[in-house]
Amino acid sequence: MKTGKQIFMPDMVGKHYGAFWRFKGRYRVVKGSRASKKSKTTALWFIFNMMKYPDANLLVVRKVYRTLQNSCFSDLCWAIRRLGVERYWKVTKSPLELIYVPTGQKILFVGLDDPLKITSISVPKGVLCWMWLEEAYEVTDEEAFDRLDESIRGQLPKGLFTQITITFNPWSERHWLKKRFFDAEPNENLFTATTNYMMNEFLSDSDLALFEAMKKNPRRYRVAGLGDWGITEGIVYDNWEERIFNIDEVRKRPGVRSAFGLDFGYTNDPTALFCGLVDVGARTIFVFDEIYERGLTNHQIADKIKERGYAKERIVADSAEPKSIAELRDDGIRRVTPSRKGKDSVNHGIQRIQDFHIVVHPRCASFLTEISTYCWDKDKKTGETINRPEDFNNHLMDAMRYAIMDAVREDGYSFK
Structure with missing residues (x-):
């Protein structure tokens, strides 16, 4: 031609x-x-x-x-x-x-x-x-x-x-x-x-x-910088499985609660929306949907939440972003609320989630990637595992924690 x-x-x-x-x-x-x-x-x-x-x-x-x-x-x-x-x-x-x-x-x-x-x-x-x-x-x-x-x-x-x-x-x-x-x-x-x-x-x-x-975080740089294989030692969650389930059937169970969490991102990190159902009696978390995209403005986040039909849900968002939360409310996401944080809130949240079995729908591909690689951090000098999760590839993990800790808050746990 x-x-x-x-x-x-x-x-x-x-x-x-x-x-x-x-x-x-x-x-x-x-x-x-x-x-x-x-x-x-x-x-x-x-x-x-x-x-x-x-x-x-x-x-x-x-x-x-x-x-x-x-x-x-x-x-x-x-x-x-x-x-x-x-x-x-x-x-x-x-x-x-x-x-x-x-x-x-x-x-x-x-x-x-x-x-x-x-x-x-x-x-x-x-x-x-x-x-x-x-x-x-x-x-x-x-x-x-x-x-x-x-x-x-x-x-x-x-x-x-x-x-x-x-x-x-x-x-x-x-x-x-x-x-x-x-x-x-x-x-x-x-x-x-x-x-x-x-x-x-x-x-x-x-x-x-x-x-x-990124070089300040060697494990992150190894994968996201150099393209080497991630070494998954000290996985935080091993209480999960990937399985197709009927969302409507789970919703009909007595006592099942919705759990939505939002972690903000933009250029380097994605915005992550966790969408789950919690069956407290059966000690099971069902992960049925997600949003996971970089470069989203708050207005675009609101639009995507509306497109998925979640605008009326209670969504627990990272409390470090009060301006973003306010902008989402102005855009019609009225029930978005800041997460509760306090001393050791991350570890307390992880321990609570570890008490549940997590069932992940196959369409939640980014969630599956994160949960399969979410590890405890290591001391940079000694190489020993420490009691803190690695701050890497954890956006849906944080969003899940905001959502689940809100959904089970009346069951006796408080960050205060």
């Missing part, structure tokens, strides 16, 4: 991803830190190569469908703009879909929370030969990946190849991804790489300063 414009791809992509870009084996697996440009580079590769290979189609997958629009879909749209090829692509949001107009090739988006849709996917032009599994750490069930793997198959035109690209942040060394791909014997069908922010030459000085400051 002649566009009248020449693009020098190294300028678009930058350095450090040459081997990733050239690999044509079946599994291309990249773990990395935040800001390592792994997702942006992946998006550029797919847009460039969809236009290069006229029979190729792409399936983009995350554990939860609703998380795709603000991640992979957004990155692919960014890649289209960066390459200056907007006029050749049709973009739709309902459903999420990208179509390369000259040939009719498609980029389709599915969530593992809709398995029937995955099995019924087909394309009108060419073959479905590529898949991108983003934030693969969210997929805790290896068999779910196997089913995805089996869906990318079939006869290929000459010159085309089948490939599954997997990108994720490596929160825990216990995840099946490590054993399956990173501990595997080298072979021609497998490419693995670890990326970090130092491979991203497009970062600003202020971006780099954030990572320099």
Whole structure:
């Protein structure tokens, strides 16, 4: 196709991803830190190569469908703009879909929370030969990946190849991804790489300063800075399971209480809304929904709470943000209230939650990531575990604590 414009791809992509870009084996697996440009580079590769290979189609997958629009879909749209090829692509949001107009090739988006849709996917032009599994750490069930793997198959035109690209942040060394791909014997069908922010030459000085400051917390820097596997020693909560449950049936149980907690974030940390039900008699917490996004203003937080239908719920928010709480009330979230804090309130809250069994709905992917990596901190000098949770990847953990301690407050506990 002649566009009248020449693009020098190294300028678009930058350095450090040459081997990733050239690999044509079946599994291309990249773990990395935040800001390592792994997702942006992946998006550029797919847009460039969809236009290069006229029979190729792409399936983009995350554990939860609703998380795709603000991640992979957004990155692919960014890649289209960066390459200056907007006029050749049709973009739709309902459903999420990208179509390369000259040939009719498609980029389709599915969530593992809709398995029937995955099995019924087909394309009108060419073959479905590529898949991108983003934030693969969210997929805790290896068999779910196997089913995805089996869906990318079939006869290929000459010159085309089948490939599954997997990108994720490596929160825990216990995840099946490590054993399956990173501990595997080298072979021609497998490419693995670890990326970090130092491979991203497009970062600003202020971006780099954030990572320099992160070095004060070695465990956090190891994962979020260097892209190494998180070492999960001294897990705070082991009283949980991932299981599908009927929310309406749980709500109908006598004595079940709603529990909503909110931890504010913006640039570096996400805003986290915990949505749960507490069956005090059965000593069970049911986690059924979440909001987990960076860059949300208070007005946008209010809008998302309304969209989910939680505007009338009592929501317990971080008391360190009184201005944000006031702004949410002005925006119609009338029952938001500050959390109660006091001496040892964090540990008291954790101890109370440890008395319950926690059932997590599979769609709460960010909650599952946090609870599986929430550890007790260690003394920086001695390396000994101390009686304080690590202040890292804990936003929904804090939100849960605000919510649960409020929901059981009349059962005899007070921070005062």
